[in-house]
Amino acid sequence: MSEKELVRFQIDGLEVEAEKGQMLLPVALEYGFEIPHLCYHEAVSPYGACRLCLVEVTKGGRTRMTTSCNYPVDAGIEVATATENVLRARRMILEMLLARAPHSETILTMARSAGIEETRFPIIDDADGCILCGLCERVCREVVGANAITFVNRGDKREMAPPFWDPMACIACGACVYVCPTDCIKMEEQGDERTIVRWKRTLKMQPCKSCGKPFAPQFQLNWIVDRVQLPKDFFELCPVCRKQKK
Amino acid sequence: MHLKSPDDLEQFRTRILEKRKAQDTKKRVVLCTGTGCRGAGALDVYDAFKKALGNKSDIEFKTTCCHGFCERGPITIIEPEGIFYQRVTPETVPQIIAETVKKDQMIEELLYQDPQTEEAIPAEKDIPFYKKQNRLVFGHNRLIDPTQIEDYLAVGGYQALVKALFSMSPEEIIAEVKSSGLRGRGGGGFPAGRKWESCSQAPGDVRYVICNCDEGDPGAYMDRSLMEGNPHRVLEGMIIGAYAIGAHEGYVYVRHEYPLAVENVGIAIEQAHKMGFLGENILGSGFDFDVTISKGGGAFVAGESTALMASIEGYVAEPRAKYIHTVESGLWDKPTNLNNVETWANVPVIIEKGAEWYSKIGTEGSKGTKIFSLVGKINNTGLIEVPMGMTLREIVYDIGGGIPDGKRFKAVQTGGPSGGCIPEEMLDLPVDFDALTEAGSMMGSGGMIVMDESTCMVDVAKYFTNFLKDESCGKCTSCRDGTLRMYEILDRITKGEGKEGDIELLEEIGWTTTEASLCALGGTAANPVLSTIRYFRDEYEAHIKDKRCPAGVCPALITYTIDAEACIACGKCKKECPTKAITGEKKVPHEIVQAKCIKCGTCKEVCPVDAVKVE
Ligand SMILES: Cc1cc2nc3c(=O)[nH]c(=O)nc-3n(C[C@H](O)[C@H](O)[C@H](O)COP(=O)(O)O)c2cc1C
Ligand code: SF4
Ligand code: SF4
Ligand code: FES
Numbered sequence: 001m002s003e004k005e006l007v008r009f010q011i012d013g014l015e016v017e018a019e020k021g022q023m024l025l026p027v028a029l030e031y032g033f034e035i036p037h038l039c040y041h042e043a044v045s046p047y048g049a050c051r052l053c054l055v056e057v058t059k060g061g062r063t064r065m066t067t068s069c070n071y072p073v074d075a076g077i078e079v080a081t082a083t084e085n086v087l088r089a090r091r092m093i094l095e096m097l098l099a100r101a102p103h104s105e106t107i108l109t110m111a112r113s114a115g116i117e118e119t120r121f122p123i124i125d126d127a128d129g130c131i132l133c134g135l136c137e138r139v140c141r142e143v144v145g146a147n148a149i150t151f152v153n154r155g156d157k158r159e160m161a162p163p164f165w166d167p168m169a170c171i172a173c174g175a176c177v178y179v180c181p182t183d184c185i186k187m188e189e190q191g192d193e194r195t196i197v198r199w200k201r202t203l204k205m206q207p208c209k210s211c212g213k214p215f216a217p218q219f220q221l222n223w224i225v226d227r228v229q230l231p232k233d234f235f236e237l238c239p240v241c242r243k244q245k246k
Numbered sequence: 247m248h249l250k251s252p253d254d255l256e257q258f259r260t261r262i263l264e265k266r267k268a269q270d271t272k273k274r275v276v277l278c279t280g281t282g283c284r285g286a287g288a289l290d291v292y293d294a295f296k297k298a299l300g301n302k303s304d305i306e307f308k309t310t311c312c313h314g315f316c317e318r319g320p321i322t323i324i325e326p327e328g329i330f331y332q333r334v335t336p337e338t339v340p341q342i343i344a345e346t347v348k349k350d351q352m353i354e355e356l357l358y359q360d361p362q363t364e365e366a367i368p369a370e371k372d373i374p375f376y377k378k379q380n381r382l383v384f385g386h387n388r389l390i391d392p393t394q395i396e397d398y399l400a401v402g403g404y405q406a407l408v409k410a411l412f413s414m415s416p417e418e419i420i421a422e423v424k425s426s427g428l429r430g431r432g433g434g435g436f437p438a439g440r441k442w443e444s445c446s447q448a449p450g451d452v453r454y455v456i457c458n459c460d461e462g463d464p465g466a467y468m469d470r471s472l473m474e475g476n477p478h479r480v481l482e483g484m485i486i487g488a489y490a491i492g493a494h495e496g497y498v499y500v501r502h503e504y505p506l507a508v509e510n511v512g513i514a515i516e517q518a519h520k521m522g523f524l525g526e527n528i529l530g531s532g533f534d535f536d537v538t539i540s541k542g543g544g545a546f547v548a549g550e551s552t553a554l555m556a557s558i559e560g561y562v563a564e565p566r567a568k569y570i571h572t573v574e575s576g577l578w579d580k581p582t583n584l585n586n587v588e589t590w591a592n593v594p595v596i597i598e599k600g601a602e603w604y605s606k607i608g609t610e611g612s613k614g615t616k617i618f619s620l621v622g623k624i625n626n627t628g629l630i631e632v633p634m635g636m637t638l639r640e641i642v643y644d645i646g647g648g649i650p651d652g653k654r655f656k657a658v659q660t661g662g663p664s665g666g667c668i669p670e671e672m673l674d675l676p677v678d679f680d681a682l683t684e685a686g687s688m689m690g691s692g693g694m695i696v697m698d699e700s701t702c703m704v705d706v707a708k709y710f711t712n713f714l715k716d717e718s719c720g721k722c723t724s725c726r727d728g729t730l731r732m733y734e735i736l737d738r739i740t741k742g743e744g745k746e747g748d749i750e751l752l753e754e755i756g757w758t759t760t761e762a763s764l765c766a767l768g769g770t771a772a773n774p775v776l777s778t779i780r781y782f783r784d785e786y787e788a789h790i791k792d793k794r795c796p797a798g799v800c801p802a803l804i805t806y807t808i809d810a811e812a813c814i815a816c817g818k819c820k821k822e823c824p825t826k827a828i829t830g831e832k833k834v835p836h837e838i839v840q841a842k843c844i845k846c847g848t849c850k851e852v853c854p855v856d857a858v859k860v861e
Contacts, residue, residue, distance in 0.1 A: 047721075048567050048721075048722070048764055049721045049722060049723065050723055051722050051723045051724045051762045051763070051764075052723075054762055065761055065762065067567070067764075070567045070569070071567075071569060072569050072570075085761065088757070088758070089724070089757075089758045089761055089762040092724070092728075092754060092755060092757075092758040092762075093723050093724055093758065093762065096723055096724075096727040096728070096731065097723060097727075099727075100727075120751065121727075121731050121734075122734065131723070132720065132721075132723075132726070134721075151562075151720070153720070154545065154547070154716070154717065154718065154719050154720045155715050155716045155717060155718045155719075155720050155726065155729070155730075156715050156716070156718075156720070156726060156727070156729070156730040157716075157720070158719075158720030158721075158726065
């Protein structure tokens, strides 16, 4: 199985080639097809939550609608990225997402290009802009390794939060801030403190031994030193001073 | 006693049967202590019998689990005559012993009475509720104390296992199950034999079989009753399946809210181990197989196959994409075969009697019987087992005894919370997997809720959509927000705030929820809405356009008035009205002050002459 097997198939009539088992969405994007997507990021595993990346796949004579971000490609499949059904479902989904994140530029832009100007649904204020894509959680777990946030509750009560609303595992690194598609996780720095507003996590930052400027949360630095088994004084200097020293 | 060969088993069985033969003509008292009868006080009746009979009585007293007619519980049967006593209380126990057991006298008040002829029916088998059923899977429940493996052996238990292990190859078993036409009873209706075959052929050394006893549909309890009442039958099916597929480990996934099911299957596993039906070298065949119980936390979605496997692995029960099928990569990424309780329980009879015999029962596309939980506005409620293809009319009128209080049948909701409503015009629909799906509903796990003319279909759709919005795992936008938005619109409509275009919007959301969601929960979540729109569109329109609830259910859309001519001015309603909205004196017809009326319906309930009208 370690041998890479290349397969050929079609996207909107174009012959393409990819590694068998690779996910369809990145392959299609690479070939220049535009498929809107919100819960996919190449750095983490696909999840299939937002349902925007829908396409129609014909395999063995049967056609069905499916999300492309977690669909492993196979030889001979025929993919259609913009069928009537796909566009119809996508419009409704965007209308739903808009009611969760009415101010998100990303979503507004996507909605407009699908012909949706506004949503007919009451805005969910409690969502506070979160569309429950789960990217922050996957980044925190798979890339950072801190496991500081998780989905809680089910159904329409679902939300993303630190477990039991205690953000004690959050290292305030800001990876979730970076990855959130609706910009609903804010990070603030004031004096020597950094706060991840959404998770209600505030940590003291370490001052640089040379220039004196606070540069990263102490908790985060200790956490990294511990995990990677670095020398205790590894993070004495801020990145700028460290560069100069070299 | 550890049985090391089929001969050992047959000798043991012969001994049990001989012992029983001697007892067969003697009086026996059989009390149901299943969950339904327990709820009606069966454990107190149990104590009363124990006390009255004492320890050294020559009258045999045994307990079983569910017989199906739970509404009449606690149920007691006096054998060998098979006299059926319903709603037995501790107080009647001494009388039962003194008169029926000792003197063969029937106690009229405890017998079932035919609602039509008002005649008392002494024997269980003659009661219309049972008469038309075909209790292929469920029938043994009334003969078996689930904690006694001897009871199961006495009705021929583990015979099919012997046949499978000693005279059939795994391929032959799979071929038999395939040609029997058995389809999964857990909802999807996938052909069981095909699933077994794929799993058996998937690459890998380790395989698992799982029994799905999550049963999260509100009001449904057939899987639970089967597991409580005849756990060995389910285990026997699993062992046969495991042998056919090549699995050596199995799981029974059962929700922890079903303590009796957990307890009884636990006892059964232990006994099966002791006797050599589980463990190493089963009955000397060289085949090893073990079963572990895994307790679920009680989310509806945990019954979905991939969510269930995640839950057994210790993760949150959330469905995952199934582009790689669980038969190839399921539990711990190993080939896994999941079947429902009832599916497994069908296996022994298929092996024992053969596919040809089995496939004579049922319809072209759906073979065998199906257990339904028949509830709602119907005279006889309970668990029923009927051959596939029986019409809804036969189920509702012949077995269910029709609609109470002279009301008119309106619809039957089948398939659990995400099933659909089927109207009166379709009462002759033969009930099987495909016919129900075509009608916009589904078989689901076998829920059947009968509704009469006093049911509002918009309200029904709202009720189920509310359940689904709470029970969606919340992952897919289309399912989580689709169910939420449908619920909000339905709620508005029932409050009289429906708008032009709401029906079309519901249809559009429903379509997206169905088409764009990951698992079958989302894939079917719009059924309640779409099927009620399909068959009862005029009722939606009445709510939206005329601000009227034709069934007189939605409080915001109805008015209560008193018919002055019918009113006898008794004053009952005036006295009971919680908001004092009723005026009137002795001999003067009463009137409702609409501004004060909160539409609770109390006046209508208490009026002795039915003078209160709703519109
Ligand atoms: C939301 C949801 C809930 C389900 N709940 C159950 C359940 O409680 N019991 C069950 O046997 N199957 C349930 N299923 C169906 C299972 O996913 C699966 O198809 C079934 O257990 C397979 O067994 P079968 O082929 O014997 O029916 C559920 C499916 C969904 C989508
Ligand atoms: S906070 Fe942002 S990244 Fe996290 S789930 Fe919500 S929308 Fe996605
Ligand atoms: S369809 Fe619904 S229940 Fe199924 S995975 Fe999606 S959100 Fe969860
Ligand atoms: S990007 Fe595929 S479902 Fe969100």
